[in-house]
Amino acid sequence: MKVLLVGRNGGIGSGIYDLLKQKDIEIACLNRDICDLSKTINVNYSDIDGLIYSAGINNPTTYNDLHIDSLTETIKINAISFVELCQKINFNTGANIVAIGSLYSTETRAGRLAYTMSKHALLGAVKTLAIEMAPKRIKVNMLSPGFVRTKLTTKNNPPERIEYLQSNIPLGMTSINDIAETCYFLLKTNGITGQNFIVDNGYSLLGI
Numbered sequence: 001m002k003v004l005l006v007g008r009n010g011g012i013g014s015g016i017y018d019l020l021k022q023k024d025i026e027i028a029c030l031n032r033d034i035c036d037l038s039k040t041i042n043v044n045y046s047d048i049d050g051l052i053y054s055a056g057i058n059n060p061t062t063y064n065d066l067h068i069d070s071l072t073e074t075i076k077i078n079a080i081s082f083v084e085l086c087q088k089i090n091f092n093t094g095a096n097i098v099a100i101g102s103l104y105s106t107e108t109r110a111g112r113l114a115y116t117m118s119k120h121a122l123l124g125a126v127k128t129l130a131i132e133m134a135p136k137r138i139k140v141n142m143l144s145p146g147f148v149r150t151k152l153t154t155k156n157n158p159p160e161r162i163e164y165l166q167s168n169i170p171l172g173m174t175s176i177n178d179i180a181e182t183c184y185f186l187l188k189t190n191g192i193t194g195q196n197f198i199v200d201n202g203y204s205l206l207g208i
Contacts, residue, residue, distance in 0.1 A: 002026045003187065004045055004089065006037075007054035011150025012100060015176030016052060016183050023184060025050075030085075037077045041084035048089050050187045053082045054100040056118075060111040060156055071114045078118035083125050086133075094137045098186045099126050100179075101144035103200060123196055130194030139193040141186050146200020148174045170202030 003020060007013040008029040020027050028045065035043050037055055056078045059070060082099055091097075104112055105119040123142055130140040147153055147165050153173075154162065166173050182199050186192070198204060 001049045001187070002028065002047060003050035003052060004028045004030060004048050004085075005052045005054065006030045006085065007052075007056065007100070010054055010056075011152060012145065012148060012176055012179050013052075013054035015180045016054060019177065019180035019184055025187075037081040038073050041081055041088060043085075044088055044090075046090040048091050049095050051085065051089060051091075051095070051097045052100070052183060052187075053085065053098070055081070056100070056102075058112075058115045058152060058156060060115070061113075062111050063113050066113060071117070074114040075118045075121060078115070079121040079125060082122060083129075086129060091133075091136065091138050094190070095139075096187045096189060097126075097129070097133075097138065097140040098183055099140070099142045100183075101126075101142040101196060103144055103146055103198065103204060105142065105144050105196060107204070126196070127194045134193065139186075139189060141189075141192060141194065142196040143179065143182055143186060144196055144198045144200075145179050146174050146198070146203040148176060148179060150176065165203075168206070169200075170205065172201060174199060174201045174203075 003025055005027055008017050008031055057074055099122055101122055102119045104116045105123040108116040126140050126142045178199055
């Protein structure tokens with residue numbers, strides 16, 4: 001199996017990379033030094049059995065302070081570039097595509113307008129591509145983490161919020177390995193497509 005991993009340097013991406021290496025999966029990585037996702041995608045890959053799109057940016061701000069250029073960049077990196085890559089890649093029949101989403105693909109909160117818009121768009125792309133790519137048995141799914149203890153989560157939440165989440169989420173904050181294991185499952189599946197798998201340790205049950 002040959003898998004293209006986009007966003008290998010992120011907290012979640014690095015965890016996925018480590019697990020796939022343990023499973024002896026051939027991994028090609030697409031990072032910033034190869035391709036700037038904020039610009040037009042100009043890469044070509046052939047004989048790909050799996051794509052994991054783990055790239056993303058999140059710069060919280062209220063709508064009054066949101067610059068349109070920032071909104072456009074967020075949507076481009078978090079959603080549009082995913083579609084562009086799917087156009088550029090020559091997938092093998094039966095391939096699996098996994099887009100890393102977020103709880104904000106279906107929910108939102110104040111200060112997350114750009115990020116929420118981008119993740120809603122990503123989910124829409126996943127569902128539509130699942131239909132359009134089905135003739136080649138290509139499955140397209142989203143994996144939506146809850147609060148995972150990564151640098152990005154720490155950056156966007158004060159320490160007291162992190163402590164609160166760890167104490168009040170039913171199973172505690174989600175681990176990177178939990179996300180990686182689910183991603184691996186989706187790379188191997190044969191009968192699931194167009195779905196959004198929420199891996200949040202019970203966060204969304206309580207809405208905390």
